[in-house]
Amino acid sequence: MARVRYQPGEFEEKWQARWAAMGDTTARDDDPRPKYYNLVMFPYPSGDLHIGHWYNYTGADIFGRYMRMRGYNVTQPIGFDAFGLPAENAAIKRNIQPRAWTLANIDNMRAQLRRMGAGWDWSREVVTCLPDYYRWTQWVFLQFYKRGLAYRTKAPANWCPNCNTTLANEQVVNGACERCGTVVERREIDQWLMRITNYADELLNFDGLEWPEKTRLMQTNWIGRSEGAEIRFTASVPKENRKRGQRATVELPVFTTRPDTIYGVTFFVLAPEHPLVERLTTPERREAVRDYVEQARRESEIERMSADKSRVKSGVPLGSYVTNPVSGEQVPIWIADYVLMSYGKGAVMGVPAHDQRDFEFARAFDLPITQVVRDGDEELTDPATWAEAKTAHGWLVNSGPFDGAPAEEAVGRVIAWLEEHAVGMGAVNYRLRDWLVSRQRFWGAPIPIIYCETHGAVPVPEDQLPVRLPDEAQFKPTGESPLRYVPEFLHTTCPICGGPATRETDTLDTFICSAWYFLRYADAHDEAQAWDAEKVARWLPVDMYIGGPEHATLHLMYARFFVKALRDMGLLDFSEPFTRLYHQGMVLGPDGQKMSKSRGNVIAPDAVVSRYGADAVRAYLMFMGPFDQGGPWNNQGIEGVSRYLNRVWTLVTDYVEQRVGGAQAETPAGREVERLRHRTIARVSGDYDGLRFNTGLAALMEFLNGLNRAREESPALVHDPRYAAAVDTLLTLLAPMAPHIAEELWERVGHTESVHRQAWPTFDPALTEDEEITIVVQVNGKVRDTLRMAPDVTEAQAREQALASAKVAAALGGREPRKVIYVPGKLLNLVG
RNA sequence: GCCGGCGUGGCGGAACGGUAUACGCGGCAGUCUCAAAAACUGCUCCCCUCACGGGGUUAAGGGUUCGAAUCCCUUCGCCGGCACCA
Numbered sequence: 001m002a003r004v005r006y007q008p009g010e011f012e013e014k015w016q017a018r019w020a021a022m023g024d025t026t027a028r029d030d031d032p033r034p035k036y037y038n039l040v041m042f043p044y045p046s047g048d049l050h051i052g053h054w055y056n057y058t059g060a061d062i063f064g065r066y067m068r069m070r071g072y073n074v075t076q077p078i079g080f081d082a083f084g085l086p087a088e089n090a091a092i093k094r095n096i097q098p099r100a101w102t103l104a105n106i107d108n109m110r111a112q113l114r115r116m117g118a119g120w121d122w123s124r125e126v127v128t129c130l131p132d133y134y135r136w137t138q139w140v141f142l143q144f145y146k147r148g149l150a151y152r153t154k155a156p157a158n159w160c161p162n163c164n165t166t167l168a169n170e171q172v173v174n175g176a177c178e179r180c181g182t183v184v185e186r187r188e189i190d191q192w193l194m195r196i197t198n199y200a201d202e203l204l205n206f207d208g209l210e211w212p213e214k215t216r217l218m219q220t221n222w223i224g225r226s227e228g229a230e231i232r233f234t235a236s237v238p239k240e241n242r243k244r245g246q247r248a249t250v251e252l253p254v255f256t257t258r259p260d261t262i263y264g265v266t267f268f269v270l271a272p273e274h275p276l277v278e279r280l281t282t283p284e285r286r287e288a289v290r291d292y293v294e295q296a297r298r299e300s301e302i303e304r305m306s307a308d309k310s311r312v313k314s315g316v317p318l319g320s321y322v323t324n325p326v327s328g329e330q331v332p333i334w335i336a337d338y339v340l341m342s343y344g345k346g347a348v349m350g351v352p353a354h355d356q357r358d359f360e361f362a363r364a365f366d367l368p369i370t371q372v373v374r375d376g377d378e379e380l381t382d383p384a385t386w387a388e389a390k391t392a393h394g395w396l397v398n399s400g401p402f403d404g405a406p407a408e409e410a411v412g413r414v415i416a417w418l419e420e421h422a423v424g425m426g427a428v429n430y431r432l433r434d435w436l437v438s439r440q441r442f443w444g445a446p447i448p449i450i451y452c453e454t455h456g457a458v459p460v461p462e463d464q465l466p467v468r469l470p471d472e473a474q475f476k477p478t479g480e481s482p483l484r485y486v487p488e489f490l491h492t493t494c495p496i497c498g499g500p501a502t503r504e505t506d507t508l509d510t511f512i513c514s515a516w517y518f519l520r521y522a523d524a525h526d527e528a529q530a531w532d533a534e535k536v537a538r539w540l541p542v543d544m545y546i547g548g549p550e551h552a553t554l555h556l557m558y559a560r561f562f563v564k565a566l567r568d569m570g571l572l573d574f575s576e577p578f579t580r581l582y583h584q585g586m587v588l589g590p591d592g593q594k595m596s597k598s599r600g601n602v603i604a605p606d607a608v609v610s611r612y613g614a615d616a617v618r619a620y621l622m623f624m625g626p627f628d629q630g631g632p633w634n635n636q637g638i639e640g641v642s643r644y645l646n647r648v649w650t651l652v653t654d655y656v657e658q659r660v661g662g663a664q665a666e667t668p669a670g671r672e673v674e675r676l677r678h679r680t681i682a683r684v685s686g687d688y689d690g691l692r693f694n695t696g697l698a699a700l701m702e703f704l705n706g707l708n709r710a711r712e713e714s715p716a717l718v719h720d721p722r723y724a725a726a727v728d729t730l731l732t733l734l735a736p737m738a739p740h741i742a743e744e745l746w747e748r749v750g751h752t753e754s755v756h757r758q759a760w761p762t763f764d765p766a767l768t769e770d771e772e773i774t775i776v777v778q779v780n781g782k783v784r785d786t787l788r789m790a791p792d793v794t795e796a797q798a799r800e801q802a803l804a805s806a807k808v809a810a811a812l813g814g815r816e817p818r819k820v821i822y823v824p825g826k827l828l829n830l831v832g
Numbered sequence: 833g834c835c836g837g838c839g840u841g842g843c844g845g846a847a848c849g850g851u852a853u854a855c856g857c858g859g860c861a862g863u864c865u866c867a868a869a870a871a872c873u874g875c876u877c878c879c880c881u882c883a884c885g886g887g888g889u890u891a892a893g894g895g896u897u898c899g900a901a902u903c904c905c906u907u908c909g910c911c912g913g914c915a916c917c918a
Contacts, residue, residue, distance in 0.1 A: 005870085174915090214836060218913060221835065226917075256918060269918090313916085338916045348918045357916055431917055552913080623856070625845060634844065640856050643871095650871085695846070698855035705855090776851050781899040783851050821898050827850045831898050 006649035008613025012740040016117055025119035027075035036072035037539050038064040039518055041547030042079045045105040049112040051587045051603045058618045059584055059627045060546040061118035065736035066688045069760040077521040078120040080106050082129035084510045088443040092475045098443040102129055117614045117739050124524040128513040134445040135466035136530035137513050142459050149195045149565055159187040164479050165440045166191055169433050170554045192438040196561045200430040203560055210580040215552045222553040224431025228257035229415050231424040233322040237279045252322055255344035255429045260410035263399040264372035267350035268322045268333045271341035272296035280333055282319030292316045296337045313338055313361045325423035344429050359389035372398045437509040442473050442482040444507025452494035452501040461495050481505040514555055515562040518542055542578045549583040585630025592632045603633045615738035616642040622693035644701055645741055652745040655718055655727055662719040669714040670722035676706045677726045678767035684733045732758050777802045778829040779811040795822040802828050
């Protein structure tokens, strides 16, 4: 008789349709069970779900299904992060509109997401490019604007000449555009920023969060908190109205982490872009300075991204001098591109003796080097003979009133002096910069601001939102937003005076859309407000967030900032969006390399799903290795997992066939089956809790192997109710990982209610142990024998048996054990 | 350069400080078959031994411990992040 084999194609889609009709994955707000918010990073609708999405979402779905069986009211919402550059680039390339391209992709990806068999809560779907979503993105932006957390300024911005837009600091990688790799330029333009720096300190606090250590560290380093002092140097400059001979004093503050080295300042350096450069330049230096500034502007980003950071320092003197407010000394002012306008005050006090970069600069231009810190009682040597700066903290020398101040105190004493004399203060500086959010592109949420000649920048009244994107635009590489060339969009009237006005034509960074989408999921279709406070209080914060680690300093930091700011506006009553965070690893191509079209090593999910079924793809992805590690795809690996599912199929269908007729009766073999069942429940539960799906599946494989062996040895097992329980447990434990086959077989076994509605099985710890255990006997730490004994064996009994063993006796060679280590139920070590 | 992570069979990977190599892949042998595929069974870290058995092995070296893949130190290699951050 031909056996009916496991053919997932025959039932997977049937169950997907039935589950949709059942509605179990649609979480109700009024469900009395405890809530569980199981979130995945929503996809960008690029066209197709790729294997990385499958990996991410399968792990999340297994966890969500598991939590549902554990009795939680789980929501696992899904949506689309639908604004962004690829749509616009596709529009340019194919001469279509971004909206049509995006919405078609979304339709396709919805079907692919369903084909995973994942328990999505479609009732909460959000699509960020639709007006009923971006209306509220604009509203959120205006709340930030009203409180001064969104502002417009003219400042140097990262400009990608290929994408024709500005970029956030976080989107610049090694001086190049994160998206296209083009070297980023600096441009002075008006732009919108979000005041994330207000929250720098609070963002450093991760208390109560279950986040990967690595991610917390990355954010911490990105924020880059340094403690030190602000010190105000002064310089004399010609008065701006240029009355002959009249001079004014300007302040030149610096930030330093080493105020204790203040007496070692021998020069002063400004960033080439520093606003006071021109005024501080003497006439005879004007030309050289202008050349250097020009050169730095042209080359800086390219040069600064070059790997060789030890390149020779460059710079030119301005011809003028600053006064050191502590020592009263005058030192020359230089500009040099090793000083960055974007960090600190854009100016540094040059202390070549105790800072390596200043040291190199002084060497390059023969500037004096004065030692002001000594390390213990060492003899002072001539700094001209040093190979590098002495950066250790120590005792002050050559430092006027501070001479002899010890390491611990020196910094504090100098700061106290600065404060007392009102020329500086203790200060904290951050590497983090405000978040630049305006993009000179079409396919984003329009910034809801109107410019009026008399009233300036005026926010669009909230009841007039959304500011709709026009249906069509022309895409030309002008460097300006295409919206500028849509007259119906551009021209409007001032909300205050009704006079002629123009709209802001930049759109918002898509990271704004994704910085609050997890709030909208709680109340996705509210037409009256961004979210209902009660619903958000019901569902937030997110209990589990699973997504890639590449967003550590982007989305994950922006979302934290948004939640904290919205909390301070009284719009939320919690401080952190994501309680538990988990990063899945990356699926590599069969060659162990990152998948890419050019390498030809891309695995298309649709193709493998049609060949092996969704369950096999899910299970194989999880079996590949630890979930946070990912690994190379192996075509034979999925064969193996598919074979396993086939064996499950065979075991259960055989059982259904063979149990017919015979009377129910316990068999001796049933005892071991029952123990195996309990042990497996314990293992799989623990593994699912910890997202260790690879070992969870290994346990399920061992379970199946054990059941096959037991039934082979005692065929009467099929009539033993403990075997029936084992079959049920196998399917129940498998259900989160391979939901379709589990459901199909569950029905074939004769159950009428979905396997996914079953309570997660419990286990009795007493039954997870074998009736007889193996005690390892070591002599001097080397294994010499193993003993089969009762689990409650005492040390004396174990010792007696061990000494009776010939192998042990031989190893001991007649000596008496000097010491005996006994680990109950596990091991006996005889030390001779 | 700085910060973090990781090195275990031919391969992916298991191992509360307690029998290293679970589970799977691949390979070898067998059952079934006219044959193949599928399915099933057994073997499969290295060395010595026909065997019984013994010795060795978690990148390399050292240390702590009755006992180390696991903890500590040094070196090498790979991966990720940051990078002239004052």
